[in-house]
Amino acid sequence: MKKLLLIAIVLSLAVFASAYTVRSINQQIMLETLDIMTYVTAPAGTHDANWRLDVTDGIDVVSTTTHMTQLIRVETKSGPTGLAAWAYVDMQAFTTVGPSTNVEITWTLTYLPNTDEATNNYVFSIVLPSGGAVWRATHNGLHLILPDSLILGSVPPPPTYTVNMSTNPEGYITPTTLGPTEDVTTIYGTYTPTPLPAPATGYWTPASLTIDENTQWTADGDNFVLNQEFVWTETYPTIYNLYVRGELGYAVTGPVSGTIEYDASNADVTALVGDYTVAAAPEGYHWEVNPISVVATDFVEEQPGAKSVRAQRIFNHTITFVLVEDTPPPAYTITITAADAETNEPLVANIYIDGVDSGYLTPYTFTEGVDYTPGVYTVVLDGYTDWIPESVTFPAVLTHDYTTNFIGTREQVTPVELSSFSATLTANLFVKLTWVSQTETNMVGYKVYRGTSANIADAEMLDIPMVPATNTSSSATYTVTDSNVLENNTYYYWLETIDYHETQFFGPTSVFVDVTPPVTNQTKIVKSGPNPFKIGDTYNIQLDVKTGETGTVTIYNVIGQVVRTYSVTGGSNQLVKWDGKDSRGNTCGSGIYFYKLSTPSVNQSKKIVVVK
Incomplete structure (x- = not known):
C-alpha cells in the first residue's frame, strides 16, 4: 500500500512539472546596423530606464512599469561572444505561476527616448518550449534583430527636384517644368528659349540655363526647387538728344556750342559729353552752376521698357543755366558752451572776454555785427577748475561759424x-x-x-x-x-x-x-537646475557619490546619442556644470535632453528641457 502511495505522489509531481516547466526567458536583442550597447547600458540585474518591456500570455500582463526588476527587465550581461543586451522575464511573475509549455506569449519592447509611437515599439511572439530557463541568442539563431527606426524614428522620404522655367514675353521655352524627380541627374542639361520672330531683334537674359552638379537649389520644405525667368531685351538704333536751356541769348561753348536756347543730337553719346560753359553773368549776378558737366549716364530713355517694336531708342538730357542775384556776405557767429568733464552734462558758466565778464552765460551765440567782440574768451564757474581749453582767441573778422565747448573738472569731495x-x-x-x-x-x-x-x-x-x-x-x-x-x-x-x-x-x-568632508555612504542626485535650461546659462547638477566609488554623468539627446560626459569621484555636494555644449564645443539646440548618473551602485536618469 505504501509503494502505491509513493508512486501516486511521484506521478503528481511529474504532471505538475510538465505543466510549468519554464522558469525564465532570456532574449538577446540586437539592432539592424546600430550598436545596441550604445542604447542599453544597465548592468546585469538592473533595468535600463530608457526601455519598457511588456509580456502577456493573453490573460495577464507583466511590465517593467508595474513589476519588480527581479521579475522583468532590459539589461546587459554576458552573451555567447561577450557582453550583450537582453530582455528578461521570470514566468513566476504571472499570477498563474507561469504559462505552460506550448503557450504563446507576446513581447512588446518600447524605446522611450523615441516619442514617435509609430516606430518606437516592436512586438514579437514566442511559443514556450519545455525545460528550465530559456536562452534565445546568437549561438542558437534565436536572437532578435530590432529595426534601427525603433531608435531613430521614421526616416523621411528622399527629396525631389523641380525646375520651373518661364519667359517674358511668355511662350518661348519648352518644357516649362522639369520634374519633380528624386534623381536630379535625369534633368541635367542646358535649356535655351527660342528667339522672338522677325522683325524683333534682341537677346535673352540669361541666354540659357544649365543644370548640373553645381546648380544652386532653393529649399521648398523637404524638397528643392529652381525658378528661372528668361527676359527678352530688344535692340534698336539709338539717338541722344541734349537740350541746352537758360537765359536767352547767352553764348555757350562746349562739345557742341551754341546760343541759349539750342538742341544737339547724335547717335554717339560721346560727341555730346563734356563741360558746357556759359558767357559771363551781368554785374550783381552769378551763374548757379558754371560750367555744367554732362556724362553719358545723364541721358534718360524715353518709354523705358516698352514691349512694342520701335524704330529707334531715344535718350534725352536737359541742362539749364540759372542766373542768381548776388547776396551780401554772411554774418558769422561763435557759440560758447560748457560741460562737466565726467558726466558731459551742460553747465551754465560766466563768459569772460579779455578777462572781463561779458554778462552772458553758457550756452550763448555771439553774432558778427551784433554783439560779437574779438578777443580772448574764457569761462568761470564756482566749483570747477582745469578748463579745457583754457582759453580761445577769436579774430577781428570771422571767416566761418565757430563753436567752442569748454570742459570743466568738478572739484572732488570724497563721499x-x-x-x-x-x-x-x-x-x-x-x-x-x-x-x-x-x-x-x-x-x-x-x-x-x-x-x-x-x-x-x-x-x-x-x-x-x-x-x-x-x-x-x-x-x-x-x-x-x-x-x-x-x-x-x-x-x-x-x-x-x-x-x-x-x-x-x-x-x-x-x-x-571650510568643512571636513564626511564619509558619503550613498550615491544620489541631490538637486539640479534650472529646468527649463536656457542656452547661454549653466545647468548645475549637485550630487553625492559613495566614498570609494567613481562614475560618470552623461548628457544624452532625445535619440540617445551621447552629448557630453563628466567623470565624478567619491564625495558629497559635488557640482557638475553643463554649459549647453557638446564634447566638441558646439552649442546644442533646444529640445529634450537626459542626464544619467552611472556608478557601480546607482544608475539614475533625469530629463532636461533646453530652450533658446
Missing part, C-alpha cells in the same frame, strides 16, 4: 572713507560681511559682489537689496550675510560704494568655506 571691509565664516557655514565707514557725504548706499576668483570681472552682485548709507560724519558699521555658499569653496567679495555722482569698488576680501 566715503572706509576703515575696514572683512568676510568671516559663521557657525552655520554662512559668510558674514562687515564694513566700517569713518565718514559719508552725499552717499546713496552700498552693493556687495561675489566671485570664485580674485578677478572682479567674473563677480556677480549678491541677490540682496542695496544697503542704504547713513551719511553721517561719525563711524558707521554695516553687515550682510551671504547664505548661498557651498562647502569647500573660496569666495571673493567686493564692496561698491554709490554716491550721487559716481561709484567706487573696495576689495576683494576672501573667505574659505
Whole structure:
C-alpha cells in the first residue's frame, strides 16, 4: 500500500512539472546596423530606464512599469561572444505561476527616448518550449534583430527636384517644368528659349540655363526647387538728344556750342559729353552752376521698357543755366558752451572776454555785427577748475561759424572713507560681511559682489537689496550675510560704494568655506537646475557619490546619442556644470535632453528641457 502511495505522489509531481516547466526567458536583442550597447547600458540585474518591456500570455500582463526588476527587465550581461543586451522575464511573475509549455506569449519592447509611437515599439511572439530557463541568442539563431527606426524614428522620404522655367514675353521655352524627380541627374542639361520672330531683334537674359552638379537649389520644405525667368531685351538704333536751356541769348561753348536756347543730337553719346560753359553773368549776378558737366549716364530713355517694336531708342538730357542775384556776405557767429568733464552734462558758466565778464552765460551765440567782440574768451564757474581749453582767441573778422565747448573738472569731495571691509565664516557655514565707514557725504548706499576668483570681472552682485548709507560724519558699521555658499569653496567679495555722482569698488576680501568632508555612504542626485535650461546659462547638477566609488554623468539627446560626459569621484555636494555644449564645443539646440548618473551602485536618469 505504501509503494502505491509513493508512486501516486511521484506521478503528481511529474504532471505538475510538465505543466510549468519554464522558469525564465532570456532574449538577446540586437539592432539592424546600430550598436545596441550604445542604447542599453544597465548592468546585469538592473533595468535600463530608457526601455519598457511588456509580456502577456493573453490573460495577464507583466511590465517593467508595474513589476519588480527581479521579475522583468532590459539589461546587459554576458552573451555567447561577450557582453550583450537582453530582455528578461521570470514566468513566476504571472499570477498563474507561469504559462505552460506550448503557450504563446507576446513581447512588446518600447524605446522611450523615441516619442514617435509609430516606430518606437516592436512586438514579437514566442511559443514556450519545455525545460528550465530559456536562452534565445546568437549561438542558437534565436536572437532578435530590432529595426534601427525603433531608435531613430521614421526616416523621411528622399527629396525631389523641380525646375520651373518661364519667359517674358511668355511662350518661348519648352518644357516649362522639369520634374519633380528624386534623381536630379535625369534633368541635367542646358535649356535655351527660342528667339522672338522677325522683325524683333534682341537677346535673352540669361541666354540659357544649365543644370548640373553645381546648380544652386532653393529649399521648398523637404524638397528643392529652381525658378528661372528668361527676359527678352530688344535692340534698336539709338539717338541722344541734349537740350541746352537758360537765359536767352547767352553764348555757350562746349562739345557742341551754341546760343541759349539750342538742341544737339547724335547717335554717339560721346560727341555730346563734356563741360558746357556759359558767357559771363551781368554785374550783381552769378551763374548757379558754371560750367555744367554732362556724362553719358545723364541721358534718360524715353518709354523705358516698352514691349512694342520701335524704330529707334531715344535718350534725352536737359541742362539749364540759372542766373542768381548776388547776396551780401554772411554774418558769422561763435557759440560758447560748457560741460562737466565726467558726466558731459551742460553747465551754465560766466563768459569772460579779455578777462572781463561779458554778462552772458553758457550756452550763448555771439553774432558778427551784433554783439560779437574779438578777443580772448574764457569761462568761470564756482566749483570747477582745469578748463579745457583754457582759453580761445577769436579774430577781428570771422571767416566761418565757430563753436567752442569748454570742459570743466568738478572739484572732488570724497563721499566715503572706509576703515575696514572683512568676510568671516559663521557657525552655520554662512559668510558674514562687515564694513566700517569713518565718514559719508552725499552717499546713496552700498552693493556687495561675489566671485570664485580674485578677478572682479567674473563677480556677480549678491541677490540682496542695496544697503542704504547713513551719511553721517561719525563711524558707521554695516553687515550682510551671504547664505548661498557651498562647502569647500573660496569666495571673493567686493564692496561698491554709490554716491550721487559716481561709484567706487573696495576689495576683494576672501573667505574659505571650510568643512571636513564626511564619509558619503550613498550615491544620489541631490538637486539640479534650472529646468527649463536656457542656452547661454549653466545647468548645475549637485550630487553625492559613495566614498570609494567613481562614475560618470552623461548628457544624452532625445535619440540617445551621447552629448557630453563628466567623470565624478567619491564625495558629497559635488557640482557638475553643463554649459549647453557638446564634447566638441558646439552649442546644442533646444529640445529634450537626459542626464544619467552611472556608478557601480546607482544608475539614475533625469530629463532636461533646453530652450533658446
